[in-house]
Amino acid sequence: MGERKGQNKYYPPDYDPKVGGLNKFKGVHALRERGRKAHLGILIIRFEMPYNIWCDGCNNHIGMGVRYNAEKKKTGMYYTTPVYEFNMKCHLCDNHFIIKTDPGNLDYQIISGARRQENRWDPLQNEQIVPETKETQKKLFDDSMYKLEHGNADASIAESSKPRLVNLFNRNEDTWADNYTANQKLRAAFRSQSKEVKMKAAVDNALLKKSSLNIALLPESEEDRRVASLLRIKPSMDVEKKTDLLRRQIITASALPMDSFTPDKERKAVKALKTTLATNLVVKKSESSHVSKKQKLTNSLVGDYGESSSDSN
Structure with missing residues (x-):
């Protein structure tokens, strides 16, 4: 295929081989549109999203594996490994996000314009197979005792996992025994x-x-039904909620009409209350004095009657 591409190139009659090549003769880059910013150290490449992200411009989810035309440029070095930066535009809005390589952690790092969707967990919690780290591999190679302990631990884990694997295998066989x-x-x-x-x-x-x-409609919920009923002219409410609302209104309501109770009315009410109390006090005093006079009169009558009877005897 490579030699055929070279043979299919058209060389015009005024082509001069001394220029150095057909691209230099025409004044274009070998990568055509992908190399239009090559003088700035930027190449246009096809970049594939390494993980799930959220766009900061439109807050939409962009899944892992979505491809973009990104501007690639070198921004630094990690020891002898170059660090590249990729600038691309969201396909759902006008927002741009920048992602760069992270050779130290074997990962990609988001610089701006997006945020990573965190779906990471410890594989040991799910009993997944985890590759050994370099430190563990070195200890396995140098320390025979550690290698023996490590092998015994793996053997015990495999032995304890056998019943669960057998149950899963039997369940799978029972489920798919009859394919039809x-x-x-x-x-x-x-x-x-x-x-x-x-x-x-x-x-x-x-x-x-x-x-x-x-527009796209979201699933209906009980809260949506309640709010919609309250927005209507005659909101629908069950008996328990109506009773509870009425009880709360009665408890929180004031005993006095606070909206029409002014300071002048308050002073008049206090004055009328004082007058009433004074009048009641005078009436009680008069009643008590009347009762005392009546009691004295009764006692005097009883005493006279007693004296008369004694004299008669």
């Missing part, structure tokens, strides 16, 4: 799920058509 039945169950589940999705899509399309909207 398993396939039939899966197709029935997919069919019912597809029917529900179509019904929901029909309801959403009818609502969007009625409202003359062209």
